[in-house]
Amino acid sequence: MTILRRTILAASALPLLRAGALAQSSKTYRVGLVSIGPPESGILSPGMIQNFAKRGYVEGRNIEFERRAAQGKPERLPGFIDELVAKPVDVIVTSSYPAAAAAKERGGKIPIVVINSGDPVATGLAASLAHPGSNITGVSEIATELSAKRLALLKEAVPSVRAVAVLWNADDFGMTLRYQAAEVEAKRAGMLIVPLGVHAPDDFDTAFSEMTKQPPDAILMVTDILTILNRKRVIDFAREHRLPAIYEYARLVRDGGLMSYGPDEAGIADRAAGLADRILKGANPADLPLELPSRFQLAVNLQTAKTLDLTIPEAILVRADDVVE
Amino acid sequence: MSVPDAPAANRPRRPLIQKYLAALFIAVVVPLLANGISEAWFGYRDQRVMLGQRLRSEAQSAAGKIQGFLDDITDQLRWTVQLPWREGTDEQHRFDVLRLMSQAPAVVDVMLIDGSGRERLHVSRVNPDIVNSRVDHSQDPAVIGARASRLWYGPVTLYGGSEPHLAIAVAGPRAANGVTLAVINLKLIWDVISSIHVGQSGDAFVLDGAGRLVAHPDISLVLRGDDDPAAARLRELQQAMTAAGEDTTEGINAEHRPVIAAMAPISGPGWAAFVEEPAAEAFAPIRAALWRTGLLLLLGAVFAAGLGYLLACRMVGPIRLLGQGAERIGAGRFDQKIEITTGDELQDLAQRFNEMAVELALSQERSERIARLKRFLAPQVAELVEGSDQEKLLDSHRAEVVVIFCDLRGFTSFAGRAGAEEVMGLVQEYYEALGGIITRHEATLTCFMGDGLMLLLNAPVPCPAPALRGLQMAVEMQAAMQSVVSSWRARGHEIGFGVGLAKGPATVGRIGYEGRSDYTAIGNVVNLASRICAAAADGQILIDQAAAAEIGDAYPLTPLGTRPLRGFSEAVPVFSVAAASPAGAVLHAAG
Incomplete structure (x- = not known):
């Protein structure tokens, strides 16, 4: 090879090398994903990775995820946040109010994207929807009102229902608000609420025995990590005792629940990834308005209805987004 | 083409090369510039109009899509x-x-x-x-x-x-x-608005009748509420268009980037759809055209400069060669030719120069030759000889010649006595008195020897009656010298002048060596003339028999009988001219 050719080759290779160096040196973002729930579900599921992937983040190349699952033990959350701060991560995505609160308390100035945390304005996480004002943004929930809506849908699906047992985590203020909304609606619709607040997994047995002693007409389960982790027991109990039940998320219907009504979980996770993306690209979370869920899903499991000898009315089916047959 | 630099002193103040460069530069760059500027201006206008049209139609299309979104809902509501x-x-x-x-x-x-x-x-x-x-x-x-x-x-x-x-x-x-x-x-x-793309990176947004941001691909801008500065900037775009009565404008978008925006009304809800394209992107074709024009101008300028330089070199090079040639000719060096092969008038000019050099060389050679001939020939004879077939004339040959010797009497003892300046002054006077006469009679002067002279007649140029002619010349010389001699005598110098003339065959021709040649005659007659001269007394002209025979009655001669002469075994008959003064007077009258 002549010197000239070698020089030309070297010169033409130079930009490639530079581009390569740029790709090498280009930042690898660190994203903390903190859920109070079990691993591999919600924001810790592969679906969340997909949400980032479609925005150009490839795990191991330009993004690293720090996944933390508290598995129903909120006391583990502060430790998780400390770990993420020590890394540090560029943004923390939290699922559940305790996770959001822990991130806000211990996360310093790291931007936080919150979901499944109720109404961040009501809980004081953010100043307003339009201008969150601090390092927290995310997707708000219209959760409280929806309890009443669920009660109404349950009543419409099974008109004979009068007494409804409400299962909720009585330790969680947000969940208590949801219970109270259901109580107001019950009063308005002339129904009766059987409050079955739980504090720990063991409390479910107490609740079940209560219901066995004085059977309600139906169950409304307010969904948080405590009830989610014990959902199997609730669904099984409802089937055993032929009790219609309504939940918050479609996945519980796919697990055998009769029906659910709530915001589209996948859509919310996608928006959380969208907000995290904006933050990674330099946006100030204080300038990113909190979003509200824009789509709601009504799911009905017709198999479960059949085991309960229930005929779901057309008025429910016509608006169902997800029907398990 | 290598152009040796002319000496600095000779360098013109405004060289041709500069004028050529300037002229060609102007000739190429000015039209290019005019064309470039007009093209850029019209191109810009056309592009601007086209851009406006394109953005307007994009805005209308966006408005149609938003209206379509609302119409779909309205249609379903009608059920x-x-x-x-x-x-x-x-x-x-x-x-x-x-x-x-x-x-x-x-x-x-x-x-x-x-x-x-x-x-x-x-x-x-x-x-x-x-x-x-x-x-x-x-x-x-x-x-x-x-x-x-x-x-x-x-x-x-x-x-x-x-x-x-x-x-x-x-x-x-x-x-x-x-x-x-x-x-x-x-x-x-958002689904609708974010699917609208304008150009490479432009997008669309919607403002309602009150100027509130209703739809934008960046949903966060929409959700920030009424008092958001980004939305305010978009309202400014709308106000700029409304104020100007136009439906396109240039301004700053929500992300602080300069954009070109167009507006179209969404009639149903009284909103307006906007499309925006980054100004840099929208004007990219215009900028590209300007760059092209600029590049063309640069290339044109370089081309013009190159062409000007080349042409000027082609012009100036030969001109300098001609100048150097002229200098050489001026210095008398005719041997070197000017080599110009441009095939144009300059080559012709160089040819003329070369021809001139050849002619000058010939002419100089001729004048040099004449100068050489003039050393022994009278000027008019020299011209004649030069004009004729001179080589032959000067060739050695035998001829019947008349040889005249003359010298001063008592000069040697004078020279021994007198100072150098006096001697030379006297010799000068002597030659001045004789020179004119010799020239007039077209005699050939073969040599000076101190105070003596040897003259030839009938060689190299033949003349009729050479003896008579020589005699007449001798008489004039003697007459002229006598007046000179009398003045010398008045100054106390006892000096006389004698002449000897003989006729006879002799070998004539040039003798000498390279650069130093004389014309002379060799033969007995030369000795004879010399001896006769030696025998002549002051004021006397002695002639040998052969000359006297030729002259005959043409001039009165007095036979002096024979004289013994050194180098001649027998005494030689000599004649003298009868009376110098009267004869001179007669001759003058006759001449």
Whole structure:
């Protein structure tokens, strides 16, 4: 090879090398994903990775995820946040109010994207929807009102229902608000609420025995990590005792629940990834308005209805987004 | 082409090369510049018009898409007012609403109002359904508006100060069918607005009648509410267009980037759709055209400079060669030719120079030759000899010549006595007195020897009656010398002048060596003339027999009998000219 050719080759290779160096040196973002729930579900599921992937983040190349699952033990959350701060991560995505609160308390100035945390304005996480004002943004929930809506849908699906047992985590203020909304609606619709607040997994047995002693007409389960982790027991109990039940998320219907009504979980996770993306690209979370869920899903499991000898009315089916047959 | 530098002193103040460069530069660059500028200007105008047209049509298309989004919802809402409110149709109406809401996710709230303006059904995605509340809505602007024109668009309201919602009311074909009032979550226009792309990276947004940002690909901007500065910048774009009465403008967009924006009305809700394209991108073709023009100008300038330099070199090079040639000729060096092969007038000129050099060389050679001839020939004879076939004339040959010797008497002893200046002054006077006479008689001067002279006649140029001619010359010389001699004598110098003349055959020709040649005669007659001269007394002219025979009666001669001469075994008969003065006078009269 002549010197000239070698020089030309070297010169033409130079930009490639530079581009390569740029790709090498280009930042690898660190994203903390903190859920109070079990691993591999919600924001810790592969679906969340997909949400980032479609925005150009490839795990191991330009993004690293720090996944933390508290598995129903909120006391583990502060430790998780400390770990993420020590890394540090560029943004923390939290699922559940305790996770959001822990991130806000211990996360310093790291931007936080919150979901499944109720109404961040009501809980004081953010100043307003339009201008969150601090390092927290995310997707708000219209959760409280929806309890009443669920009660109404349950009543419409099974008109004979009068007494409804409400299962909720009585330790969680947000969940208590949801219970109270259901109580107001019950009063308005002339129904009766059987409050079955739980504090720990063991409390479910107490609740079940209560219901066995004085059977309600139906169950409304307010969904948080405590009830989610014990959902199997609730669904099984409802089937055993032929009790219609309504939940918050479609996945519980796919697990055998009769029906659910709530915001589209996948859509919310996608928006959380969208907000995290904006933050990674330099946006100030204080300038990113909190979003509200824009789509709601009504799911009905017709198999479960059949085991309960229930005929779901057309008025429910016509608006169902997800029907398990 | 190598052009040796002329000496600095000779360098012209405004060299040709500069003039050529300037002329060609102007000739090429000025038209290019004019063309470039006009093209850039017209190109810019055309592009600007085209850009405006393109953005306008993009804006119209965007407005159509937004209107289409609303029209789809409106069309579905109309299904809910197809039937009049009668006994038992409540369930039917309810199903219409439920179906609508499952079909149109943007619809978050629907209220059915019967012909009398009473609320019959209120379905929400968030709150429990309210059936037959019979609340009176007959005075609602929505109901009044829908009843008046069958379709009513409400103002955009912000849910929680953030999410924009729009109320739409439709009325049925009959008053009894009532009015449907629906609330639309405008966040769902995002699907529509974010799918609109203008150019490479341009996009679209929507402002409502009050200038509130209704739709933008960056949903966060929409959700920031009324007091957001980014939305205010977009309103400024709208105001700029409204103020100018145009539907395109240049300005700053929400992200602080300079953009070109166009606007088109969305007639239904009284909104406006905007498209924006980054100015850098929109003007890229114009900028590219300007760059092209600039590059062309640069190339043109370089080309003009190169061409000018080349042409000037082609011109100046030969001119310098000619100049150097002229200098050489001036210095008398004719041997070197000027080599110019440009094939044009300059080559002709060089040819002329070369020819001139040749002619000058010939002419100089000739004048040098004449100068050489003049050393022994009278000037007029020299010209004659030079003009004729001189080589032959000067060739050695035998000829019947007349040889004349003359010298001063008593000069040697004078020279021994007198100072150098006096001697030379006297010799000078002597030659001046004789020179004119010798020249006039066209005698050939073969040599000077101090005070002696040897003259030839009939060689190299033959002449008639050479002896007579020589005699006449001698008489004149003697006459001239006698007046000179008398003045010398008056100064006390005893000096006389004698002449000897002989005729006879001799070998004549040039003798000498390279650069130093003389013409001379060799033969007995030369000795004879010399000896006769030696025998002549002051003022006397002695002639040998042969000369006397030729002269005959033409001139009065006096035979002096024979004289013994050194080098001659026998005494030689000599003659003298009878009377010098009278004869001179006669000769003068005759001449």
